[in-house]
Amino acid sequence: AQSVTQLDSQVPVFEEAPVELRCNYSSSVSVYLFWYVQYPNQGLQLLLKYLSGSTLVKGINGFEAEFNKSQTSFHLRKPSVHISDTAEYFCAVTRARRNKLTFGTGTQLKVEL
Amino acid sequence: EAGVTQFPSHSVIEKGQTVTLRCDPISGHDNLYWYRRVMGKEIKFLLHFVKESKQDESGMPNNRFLAERTGGTYSTLKVQPAELEDSGVYFCASSPNNSPLHFGNGTRLTVT
Numbered sequence: 001a002q003s004v005t006q007l008d009s010q011v012p013v014f015e016e017a018p019v020e021l022r023c024n025y026s027s028s029v030s031v032y033l034f035w036y037v038q039y040p041n042q043g044l045q046l047l048l049k050y051l052s053g054s055t056l057v058k059g060i061n062g063f064e065a066e067f068n069k070s071q072t073s074f075h076l077r078k079p080s081v082h083i084s085d086t087a088e089y090f091c092a093v094t095r096a097r098r099n100k101l102t103f104g105t106g107t108q109l110k111v112e113l
Numbered sequence: 114e115a116g117v118t119q120f121p122s123h124s125v126i127e128k129g130q131t132v133t134l135r136c137d138p139i140s141g142h143d144n145l146y147w148y149r150r151v152m153g154k155e156i157k158f159l160l161h162f163v164k165e166s167k168q169d170e171s172g173m174p175n176n177r178f179l180a181e182r183t184g185g186t187y188s189t190l191k192v193q194p195a196e197l198e199d200s201g202v203y204f205c206a207s208s209p210n211n212s213p214l215h216f217g218n219g220t221r222l223t224v225t
Contacts, residue, residue, distance in 0.1 A: 004155075034213065043117070044156075044204065044216035090156065097211055099144060100169065103156040 002027040002093045006104035014112055015083055021076040021107045023065075023091030030096040033074040035065055038106075039087045047089070050074065051096075061085065086111045115139065117217035119205050125223045131193040134220045138187070138207030144168075145188050146214060147180060151201040159203075162188060174199075195224045 005024045013019045025031065035047040048059025055067040065076045074091060091104040118137040126132050138145045147159040159178070160170040164185035173180070177196070182188040192199055202221050206214035 036216070041218070043218040044206075046213050046215075049213055092156075099146070099208060099211055099214060100158055100161065101148075101156075101214065102158070103148075105153075105155045 002031060002095065002102045004091050004093050004102055004104035006091055006107050008107050009105065010108045010110065012110045012112060013081055016080045018079050019077065019081050019085075019109065021089050021091075021109065023074045023076065023104060025072050025074065025091070025093045027072075027093060027095070031093050032096055032098075033065075033067060034092040034094075034101065035059065035063070035074075035076050036090045036092060036103075037087045038090065044090065047076070081109070081111050083111050083113065085109060117205055117207050117215050119203075119217035119220050121220060122218065123221045123223075125225065126195055127225055128197055129194045131191065132195055132222060134190045134192075134203050134205075134222070136188045136190070136205030136207075136217060138205070139209075139215055142207035142209050142215070143185070144208045144210070145182060146206040146208075147188070147190055148204040148206065149201050150204070150219075151198070156204065159190075192222075195222075197224050200224045 003026045033050040036044040037047045048057050050057045050067045058064045063078050088106045090106045092101040120135045145162040150156040158172040161168045162182045179191045202219040204219045206216045
């Protein structure tokens with residue numbers, strides 16, 4: 001079975017500052033990794049995914065994440081955040097070639113002026 | 114294309130009552146999933162349909178929950194009778210194959 005840990009439940013940051021949202025996972029098999037975002041009153045939207053290949057993955061809205069197998073991490077980063085990035089971010093993992101996602105508890109990103 | 118649609122967006126019911134949640138997946142998506150997020154906790158898998166067949170229902174909490182997908186199109190999730198701990202947000206998602214899931218906006222269920 002897989003598990004996901006998002007250590008930070010809330011991350012406050014000023015606009016135009018960089019941000020990193022942390023995600024660690026555990027699994028005994030090959031995995032696919034995802035970041036989803038939930039804006040207020042909306043559903044979950046895929047931000048980016050790692051399936052294989054390059055460990056640096058670029059997603060929508062200027063976000064990127066790096067898969068680190070040795071540290072079992074998949075941290076999400078953005079060099080300069082905007083007010084509109086305020087949302088809840090979920091890291092998720094699934095066994096390779098499967099779609100049964102295991103989610104972390106989410107990180108609330110609050111961007112302030 | 115139209116996204117995954119869930120109805121209702123909110124539901125408030127009393128303990129012991131019955132509630133039915135509906136999900137309309139993206140047209141042509143054979144895979145349909147139900148997930149639930151209890152307040153403050155992680156989003157948890159409930160079950161997975163492939164067309165009209167239940168592929169995996171290992172996440173269903175107990176027999177008060179019944180999911181159906183007659184005809185392989187829309188799906189319903191019925192909770193009968195509802196208990197306080199059933200409160201949360203129920204998400205539906207669909208995908209055409211082993212592709213990333215497309216999620217709906219969720220149904221917020223409050224049991225009082």
